[in-house]
Amino acid sequence: MSLKSSFAEFAGRSSYWFLHTFMHGGSSLPGKITLKLDPDILQSFAKKYDLVIVTGTNGKTLTTALSVRVLREKYSDVLTNPTGSNMKQGIVTTFITAPKPKQKGLAVLEVDEANVAIVTSYITPVAFVFTNIFRDQMDRYGEIYTTYEKILKGVRMAPKATIIANGDEQLFNTQNLPNPVIYYGFNHEHHDDLRAPANTDGLLCPKCQHILHYHLITYAGLGDYFCPHCGFKRPKLDYAVTKLGKLTPTSSTFELDGQEYRIEIGGLYNIYNALAAYALGRFLGVSQSQIKHAFESDERVFGRQEEINIDGKKTTLILVKNPVGLNQVLDMIETDPEPFSFVFLLNANYADGIDTSWIWDGDFEKLTQHDIKQYMTGGERYKDITTRLTMAGVDKIWKEPELASVLTKIKDLPTDHVYVLASYTAVLQLRKLLAEKGYIKGGMD
């Protein structure tokens, strides 16, 4: 390592120590300082680690967390970035604050779609893991095709890296790339001819521009697609879920390559994340029994949902940020056999997406089929979400723009189970309040 890099790394490390010890936070500023002193610092880390990049719209965090757990069954040094630090500065902070590996380590990093090319211009990864591409905060990212193009810009710099891609996402089957590709997906049922609901993205065959049909749809536009017009179809899957078991809001069981697995998190979409971690694990030589052990070890995986006890109310806080993710969460909470209350907190800051119209693609109508005892709305844009719920047919809504009153009112809800869906900055604000009041430990990585 050059003197300049060493000094930059030292400065970054020191600022991280200072921020964490005295300021209780800071995962991006140390990276910023380090980059200022040595813009090429990432290059020096390439010698110390083999890198895996996890990217896509939804599921990056959980796929990364599960992958790390799987890979730790075999590798002693696995480095990863904390939740949310998936931009360049956060990634640099991750490297400079890690203990120095004894031999070459493995780094599994969640990387924001627009930052893939920035990272691969310094470090050539051994593998990319692609989760999916959905429309997400369009005021920031643009359209799904441009998002995928941003990722490809990074991939083109690493033509030898293996791509481990969701085979059920048709966008990942539109380019002829020189890279070896491993596909994972779902094969648990087969129909002759299905059509996706009209309000689904990316329905067109990329080859002949006719509407795609399906043999199986898991959610949104994902599944075993085919084009009856030109023959374009899903590629052969290397790893597939062949059977679904019991799905609850807190766990899922499923069969994969003939073996049953269980993960301690609900939601069909999280099975895709487990599947991606499985495919990566197999690619890097982790055995099936090791993966099973990794999935089923007791420790809860912190994805974008957590359970908090608020004065006896079992409160599940879930981040929602785009329509596909939102609909998956609505599907998941429906599997709760207990009665529950439903809270939605909506902000429209830059990190939430300043356009709130995505809530209209959420299928809130289905909530009215359930015995939901009480609804509550909050956040800076509570009026938007209140209108959405009202037009879905909900008539009893407590409106609490201030999050502090939301917290107080949770105690008054008539059920023991409470689901709080919240946009990004609303999650941060609520967690801060919860920490101040001692319900959870402080800070958010």
Place this chain on the structure above:
Amino acid sequence: MTKYHLNLAHLYGDLLNTYSDVGNIIALRYYAKQMDADIAVKVVSIDEEFNPDEFDIALFGGGQDYEQLVVSKDLPNKKAGIEKFINDGKPLLAICGGYQLLGHYYVGANGEKIPGLGVLDHYTLSQDHNRFIGDITIKNEETGQEYHGFENHNGKTYLGKGERPLGKVVSGHGNNGEDGSEGAIYKNVYCSYFHGPILTRNGEIAKKILLAALHHKYPAADFSQAEALEIKPTF
């Protein structure tokens, strides 16, 4: 059972739905219910015929460049139908891409000129490295009503013969960022760059569309109650 029944054509609803355009259908159904009406929705997509006599309301949403291009190639097949629908005085709501495609042409992201239907007299140019993004408020000069929305567009649209703006920009950018106009009204066609669920925040426009459809379909009926319907702000 509701007393009145309306049929809505969601033009290319499976391709032009990028900005939660479905919210407009939800809002129309919500207010229609208060007018004792229900709405049946049918998506009319590429390779399918659009029969104007089958429908009372039409919706033409916005999409991504790729899908819009595909739609533009299919549009000539539906031109006669859409033209008749509009000339019959039936209400059509066109948002963003749909708005652009009703005009003569629009210029795509790569500078190519993409033909529209040419049933309305506007045209759309594109900007380099700039989009109009953010909250927008406009005022309709005939009614004095204020409309609130969110715009996110690269296109700059210039109105032509017979078109008047949906509103005058109070804050935001509007059609082109130059002449202070936003959207367009022509007969019972309402066009706007408000993304995408414009009617969820602007129930007064939903009311206009529904009344136009009801009066057209049931010329002898008395809709004075529906006309008196008061819509509270939702924003």
